Amino acid sequence: MIGPELIQETTEKVRLIQARIKNYADRRRRPLEFMVGDHVFLKVSPTKGVMRFGQTSKLSPRYIGLYEILEQVKEVAYPLALPIDLDKLHNVFHVSMLKKYMPDPSHVIRHEPLQLRNDLTYEEKPIEILDHRQKQLRNKVIPMVKILWANHSSSESTWEVEEQMKSKYPHLFS
Template structure:
């Protein structure tokens, strides 16, 4: 039993990075967009999202930190494991425009479509597919996505009225 535990530990240890932050540093916080709702470029695990930066107020234990959270995140606990944080190098010349997301307690948020920007038909070998370009609530026009018109009509019929 001890031998198997040591073998498993030897697989994990070389990949583990020791990350440490100081009080006053700024970090980004990893959040989870709800799967299948928001698709900017890549989707799923290839598309991590981070919000922030947030200032570290206090170190709690070896791997936890208390962050300075805005009122928009009042429903979210302000202590996070180091694995949810990413380093931010503070640059005074860079001005951050912070958009508050409607965060759930599990650090997820739901993206909703605002309007349809464009329509087009894509001809395949033996059929034609109708696509619509959708502007999402927390995105800009550059982040708009092309989706199947049939799927959008089914999920969001109010966009087509």
């Protein structure tokens, strides 16, 4: 098969794949729309401040606040009424950064002040060392420590290289 027949068949296969991908995406996509006056949580990502392979490793994202939607700018962009301590952030957020609040009279909302960066991340601080272990590689042994991070449960604790943690957080080892 050469020439126009090959091009025709390839074009048909590309159209078929595109149609299947669109159907797959559309079935799993749920439209998320907010009204003016709705209250939402804002997604932020904690960073541990430990560099691995040139990038900062992260813990699970979490939602902060309870902020009111001021208006709808576009289909997927909403400005929020942010508190004064977040006034350095641009107040318009994509719908993917928001989570709708369902009012519940028994719900107690804790407001923990965070020092958010412009990219909606904040540095997590280690609280304590939970465990020690040795990671055996082919030619060497690496001492590791299990760290409990502030604002996270023990199930979200992470294993870190002991040497890096000693240099960055010496108070944990005294």
